[in-house]
Amino acid sequence: GIQVQKRLFVYLLSVLLLYIPDVFAQISEGGIPPSFNYGQNLMLRRAIEKTEVPVDFYIEDLREVDNWRAREGVPMPVATLIPVDYTVENAGSWTTLPGGERIWRLQLKAADAVAIMLYYKDFYIPEGGKLFIYSADKSQLLGAYTNKTHPSGGLFATEFIGGDELTLEYAVSEISEEKPRIHISEIGYGYNTSALKTYCGVSTLRSSGSCMVDINCEEGDAWQNEKKGVCHTVQRIGGKSYICTASLMNNTAEDFKPLILTARHCAYDGSNVADSSDMEQWAFYFHREREACGHSLHTVEKTITGCKLLVNTGTEGGSDGMLLLLNKMIPEEYDVFYNGWDRRNSPASSGVCIHHPAGDYKKISTYGTPARETTFQSTEFSGLKNAHWNVTFQKTVNGHGVTQEGSSGSPLYNENKLVVGTLTGGNSTCIYTNGLNLYGKMSFHWDKYNAESAHMDEWLDPVGSGVETLAGRYRGVIKPAPTHVKAVNQGRTVSLTWGAPQSAEAPVFYNVYCNNQKIGAVGILSFIDEEPEAGSLVYSVSAVYADGEESPFVSTTLSFVKFKAPSDLRAVRTASSNNVELNWNTPVYEQTIYWGTMDLRYSVGFESKSPFYYGQKWSSEEIAPLNEKTIKAVRFIPIEKNVYEIYISQGDRTYRQPLESSSLTYSNSDIFSGINTVMLDEPFTIDGSRSLIVSIYISHAGSDYPAVCDDGPVVDGKGNLYSFNGEDWDTFYDEEDPGESNYNAVIAAVISSEHGTLSGNDDKRILKGASGMVFDAGLVKPRAVKASVYGTSGYVPGSMPAAFPELTKYRIYLNGRSENPRDVDGSETTYTDVNPYNSFYEITAFYGDFESEKSNRAEITIVDTEHVDGSVDIYPTSFSGSVYLKGYDVVTRVDVISVSGKACLVVNRPGEID
Template sequence: MEKIGNMQITDNKENKFFCFPIISMACTGSVINNTSGKLYPYILTAHHCLVASKETATNEELEQFLFYFNYEKIRCGEKHQTKPKTITGCRLLAASILSGGVDEALLELSKDIPDSLNVYYNGWDRSPAPAQSGVCIHHPQGDVKKISTFTNPANSDTWRTKENVALENGHWNVQFSETVNGHGVTEKGSSGSPLFNQNGLIVGTLTGGTSSCTNPNGRNLFGKLHYFWDMCGKEDNERLDVWLDPNKTGVSQLQGRYATEPKPIPTGLSASWDATEETIFLQWSKPESEEIPIKYIILRNGYPIGNTTNLFFSEKKLPIGKYLYSIIGVYPDGKSSEASAPASVSVYNYPIPTPPKIERSGNKELSLSWENPLSEQQIFWGTMKPTVFCRTVEYKPFYFGQCWDEKEINSIDNFIIHSISFFPAQGAKYSLLIKQGTNSYTQKIESFQLNTLNEIILNSPFIISKDNGRLIIAIKAESYLTEHGPACCDNGPAVNGKGNLLSLDGENWTAIYDNDPKSDFNFLVAANISSSLASENNFQTPTVFNYQKKNSSGKIKTIITEKIALKKQSEDLAIYSSIPVGIPPTTWNVYRNGQLVNTNPIHSLSFTDSELQPGGYSYKIEALYENQTIIKESPEIFFHLSEKNWDADISSLQVSYMEESWSPEDLSKTEWSHGLPCHIENAIISIETSSGATSEINGEVGTNYHFTFGKNSGKYPISIKITSEDKSHTKNYTLNLLKLSEYSIIQRWDNILSLVTNPKNNGGLNFVSYQWFCNNDIIPDETQPYISIIPNKLENAYHIEVVTTEGITLRSCESNVLPVIPNIAVTPTLIKQGDILKIHIDQEEDLSQCRISIINTLGAIVKDFTPTISDTNLLFSWNAGNYIVRIITPSNKIHEIKIICTP
């Protein structure tokens, strides 16, 4: 039912540590205070963290337990983590086992915790009152410190599994809540973590539960401090009170404390970039305390770069990138404060813009458009200073690289990666890999130079998308020599989980830094990015793979094979990590013939210049960077505004047919539709255009066009192209002429009339409504594409009106129901292509006045003839489909018989 974590340890004021015992588990625990006033190195954790193979660790094994302190990120949202300190060895003071107990243990470290660690000794609350809200601080999967929050009161609960049943109601159950940083849960490695109540005091330690990332609302059971205090046994090694209240004060709560009060942190840090002087300026204030620092350490991107006794600092000529600065105060006693909250500042390059593109947009108007200037940057974590080569302990291919999360790439959305830089090793073979979301790019590295940083140009640029999640760039060591590790590393420190990714399969990634100074470095891999977008068809089609955003929990061990001996280089400015920065904020000015033409700076990438007279004009644009303190202007470009007319409009359009004509009401549109009577077979389109413009109608030059429909139904698009007098402006129009054919109504059965509705059979017409008429009178409720005629109405004339999807009303020609006449016969009505169709007309009819027509489903007549004998044998050679045989007798009676032709 429940899961039990491995082993870990933690303390409340954000200074966490965890423990790796010899039995290869990781748990969380907390440093805890006592009433004596002395700072004993007591650690509170879960008892099951000390158990392997159902046996509690021996004293000899406890002496090998390794405790990590301050294993956390520098601050929330920060990419860099602190370097944890370690203490080895402990002894067990008191314990309550899980079966029949509350699964808690109190340890004492083998030596005191150094004051330099600035550890917080947590307070506690042994009362039976449930926590109303609070947090659990833990190290899931042995990861850096995480905080899970609960906002509803804890409930008493009992741990029950097949293996163990704990003390009845000896645990607190809490359900974690969702915060802005996600929904808290616990995992293996969280075991032993403290549960803090609303007052920041420990009330329990984690045994386990059912919560997980897929079940965030599951249980989280913490052994009660209230029970472990004095209710789990009478001996000193079965209870807490003799250790945490040695003076027997009887207090139920005790506040936490630092070994020494933390040093005040400098305040008011601000960072600004002076683009003119190419300098970053920092300013801050002294802490608001009696104790004042004697100097300040400056951190850039988490790395110390200098110190000063002043309250200001500056740096010149930093490369393009985003920089995070923090300040640490150093005090007369040699102790330091924590780093201040970071201040960020961005350094951009300020390229010269290219000339604008100019197009005429009116008789007195020009439209200018331009692109953002090209922005390029090399992004990486670490120093990019080649220091050592390494390889995996197991001699096999592997990937090494770096990554950036969604927030870090937000400013470079739609940038491209055009190349990858890395430092190769002798005798190795490589390929490169780029992954983001479901997009993956690979490329074999054909050649490279040794002892230098190589830039590998991508065959197809890779587009970065802020919506696709984490971006990974990596080099795959396909093969290599055992004495020359293929992965080049810098001199550290590691940007853990960012600059030191390692994978065996290219899908599951882990960070190589495992609190071992020998692996405290980053891989020399960088992405070279640009804001320039290549043509879309130049990009490699992404491939889909099972990408796991969560890092692999398994560690891949590495060994350093050799240090790199390079020629002495000039001492350049040390850069620790180049964080993506994107395009600088830019506004624009437009100059015509040397004169500024816009009133206010332009925020878009276009401008329209109006009220111009014919003649020549020179234009340039001015990019205004950094609140207009940096100005870069483009080269000039010349444009001649012609005297000839630019307009390409239709001033008149008329469709003429028979004795009628039609013109659209709104000539500002570029597409019109008009319906024609069903019997119309020809129409004339006439147009008038802007002065001097030329026109083409359906590809024919001229202003008049004769169009022939024939007898078929359909939607007939007529294209009209107008080119201005100055030839710089073309507009395209479409005139849609719609009509039903004479034969759009067919007789399906003896008394059924039906409209041909299939667009494949009626020239592409689509209908949205139908209405039938009899002798020009509307027939109520007949709104289907077919109608059934009662026997006494067969001789009446019927037609249908339809509305097309274009909103055009069309009317069919009139039709009536033709009774079956015995003196006329057509056989067979189901005929194979190539067979003989027999048509019989009694000799009493004047055959010379008869007419026989074969009509297909488009309403087109495929054969039309006058019979010469009473029995006509007709070779049916047309394609398979439905046909109507129409026979008109001398009395003008029309007889229609449906024929089905099969292949």
């Protein structure tokens, strides 16, 4: 049956000889043991004898075995179980207190244990009876356990008490003659010091890594509902206890059935799987968190014991999912949240993981780049292909949350605050923060397996609605949410508006979030985001009511472009004139286009190490938005021992650039170390009416696998091209063996918004005979290679070409005043103003109705007439890292050339040059 455990920490105030519960106590029936009322009564101290628990093992031996099994994918062990046989009848002693109360006490000592947890073969408290458990120094107190705790009796477990001694104290009922059944069958000997620190009554200790972020830091502001559905678990598997994380789930019947989602491997110890009797003694801790960010005090924990297995999706060849059912409904006063879910096979663009790393108080890890589809592999087992998501967590204000042992089974939330996966494992740490974090997909947990016992759909969608997503909720009445949220790009800011909830109860204020990070709280129906970041922004608004309850979020998505201002504004007036000549540089934008994911996975080659081209292609319709824009760089991965060239073609318009080995950073054949960005010697102008191929030519193949590819899925005919002559192109994809050719070439083009000039044939460096080589070589089976840097671009078709913002005009401001500004056509980069005064200028760019930020402030520089006659001089300025250009107003361009003849810098209309 289910058990509701009571936890109460108290501290001895020796001066007053009173025991007062600490503010972070868990209290159900409450109260204190009767013996505490009599202080240091000598009779009481002599009346109880200590029972020594037999400890016939070495702790270091246990830890050595744990270190070995950690490589096998088992959950984090915290305690070993020592068989005992202690009952009210055969252990402890009975005492009558000075006030006439009758009590039974059993004092246990398990030498050198970090903490002790008790497992019961039978646990039953009569009506009116009370059981307390406390530490040797009485600083930690559990209870009172009453008849309501476990009314059916049978298997049970109580929580950890820190230290190697504890005392059970049972107070006899005054209303029932029934005897208690307290049969302790195992002592949970806690030996994992790092994981059990927080059970030792020292609230400042932490068991997780130093980079972890408390759930009640600002990173968790938007997740205060969802966190209440995440629990820490202590699970018995045979003769040991282990820890994981789990989440309480909503279902389409919304009947608040206590469904617990976690990882299947949390029931596996490397040799055995937890059976039904083990699960009767699993403990689930809700609300285990610190009161505030970095705070020493923690909140009141609510603990439930006992569950049954419903669904197991398997670890080997599966998605490592497990669905449990608690043995009894969760009391409404527990204030838990039933998390929502998303069973679609779509990568989350952003989100969080909420978890209990190493059993610590609840933490949050944040990711802002899309999840990537992958296959879990370890030394012990391999998951089903593409049944997991991998996410890379990011640095935030209060740390850089990752995952670690004890986080297993924790939920992965997407940008819509729905669970999309459960943690299987990874290799991220506080040192290696960019490591793997692999989550079994909800879409695979759902119904991807033949066995009915491996389907979660019948439990999470019991009404058979067929919905793909379900929102989370509380058990009580849901607070009304705002309506009709609208986000408008105002150029430099984003304006948000919404409607009031349709309810008689009015909110006190509204919380505003951007990408699930709180950015403000207002009492009106609008908000201005003054500092939006460029990219896809999800704005959410919730209503907060007088009782402190927050409504569900209402969201809208906006693709925000941060419009750039002109740069290098200069204002020059000759000493003999009142005319001020203004010059500036046009804003320049860049984008990178590619097909696939750019996530490094495979390397490929052809038999006999034949030279070949590999690349990507865009149709004229796809490339049209970039007409007359320029390719300025190409990105790819060179492998050592090979010689590469860049080759770009649009029909008869081609560009070829041999690459010197000294200009590249090579990866070896066993590990990919990173992507090279190679600048073109001359920008290539795009003709939007022709298809575009960007490729790499391997003119000399010194290794078997010289071309790097991603992990798919393939964008066939676009992302996976190869050729032997640069004219006739084929694809890597093999219809007869699609699983072995499901990848794209890792290559990308960097596009600038700068205009170029089209010509018939841009190729002035084609090597003689290079396009005439023809080979008949077979493709070597692709080789999977470990990548030392993992991309996080997600399961998407690529980064598509998009039109750059269109500049329509400039606006010139004098002395910072908004009155009477001068507007200039967007095609101009100069303006003459009549101004005899010492003033300063600023300029903005308009994109339709949207105005950019102001440019740099340009004070008027007065030049004498000798500079007007065309005399020019250039010399370095000491200590400034700059050069001074005398007479720069008559110079249209400066080229900086290295001693080897390479162009290092080009500056149009220069001023002072860094």
